[in-house]
Amino acid sequence: MPVRRNATTLTAQERTAFVAAVLELKRSGGYDMLVKIHLDRMTADSGGQRVGHQSPSFLPWHRRYLLDFERRLQAIDPTVAVPYWNWTIDRTPTAPLWNADFLGGDGRAGDRRVLTGPFAYSTGNWPLTIRVDSRPYLVRAMGLEAPTLPTAAQLATVLTRTPYDTTPWTDRSTLGFRTALEGFGTPNLHNLVHLWVGGHMLQSVAPNDPVFFLHHAFIDKCWSDWCIPQTGDRYLPTGNTTNVIDSTEPLPPWNDMTPADLIDHTLHYSYE
Numbered sequence: 001m002p003v004r005r006n007a008t009t010l011t012a013q014e015r016t017a018f019v020a021a022v023l024e025l026k027r028s029g030g031y032d033m034l035v036k037i038h039l040d041r042m043t044a045d046s047g048g049q050r051v052g053h054q055s056p057s058f059l060p061w062h063r064r065y066l067l068d069f070e071r072r073l074q075a076i077d078p079t080v081a082v083p084y085w086n087w088t089i090d091r092t093p094t095a096p097l098w099n100a101d102f103l104g105g106d107g108r109a110g111d112r113r114v115l116t117g118p119f120a121y122s123t124g125n126w127p128l129t130i131r132v133d134s135r136p137y138l139v140r141a142m143g144l145e146a147p148t149l150p151t152a153a154q155l156a157t158v159l160t161r162t163p164y165d166t167t168p169w170t171d172r173s174t175l176g177f178r179t180a181l182e183g184f185g186t187p188n189l190h191n192l193v194h195l196w197v198g199g200h201m202l203q204s205v206a207p208n209d210p211v212f213f214l215h216h217a218f219i220d221k222c223w224s225d226w227c228i229p230q231t232g233d234r235y236l237p238t239g240n241t242t243n244v245i246d247s248t249e250p251l252p253p254w255n256d257m258t259p260a261d262l263i264d265h266t267l268h269y270s271y272e
């Protein structure tokens with residue numbers, strides 16, 4: 001069973017193993033399949049039923065999505081798990097996460113192309129094929145759209161929010177836990193991190209930047225941290241809604257797990 005750890009606690013050897021598995025997944029085409037799943041979900045979410053974003057199933061959908069990623073990595077190297085990025089602690093473009101032996105750094109001035117690390121275009125290992133513009137290279141613009149990352153104090157206030165979510169479910173103004181964690185209203189958490197990294201993290205093809213998975217692993221950990229003290233429903237709605245995913249409704253495109261199947265993440269992996 002995978003153990004997901006803070007990215008900054010990984011040894012050099014563990015960082016290398018993670019990067020190598022991601023590069024092999026990219027080479028085999030599996031990584032781009034995942035980028036396509038996210039792109040398709042965001043396109044669908046802007047039209048009909050909201051599943052992946054701006055709805056209660058934001059958290060279980062991305063949990064299932066990260067499981068897909070992690071299982072594909074483990075098929076390549078069983079020792080690898082998805083690390084998480086605690087952006088309340090590692091808050092600058094010089095944090096170890098962005099070193100050349102891990103995710104590489106910020107984009108350069110001008111076209112914002114990432115020049116360092118294993119995902120730089122010049123390596124030949126990271127050409128972007130699933131994209132929504134003509135740029136084949138990874139782009140980051142840290143701090144440009146949002147000057148600072150969410151703080152520990154802001155996260156702490158969101159972790160006290162109840163209920164999980166509330167009617168009308170897909171509205172941006174309700175202030176349940178899911179809405180706040182996703183980043184509608186104040187404080188803004190998940191969405192603000194996408195804005196801070198900038199570049200591809202602003203797009204529907206955000207998973208082209210591997211930091212997407214480290215960011216969502218931390219969002220996923222926040223959901224599990226919120227769940228522990230809850231005595232009531234850890235997912236809502238439980239049923240009888242036509243426009244959102246109920247707790248016993250399978251999540252597309254996998255259609256093999258429901259939010260209820262995913263609430264206890266310890267069945268699938270653990271956090272350390």
Ligand code: CU
Nearest residue numbers: 038052053062
């Ligand atoms: Cu998403």
Ligand code: CU
Nearest residue numbers: 190194206216
């Ligand atoms: Cu996201």
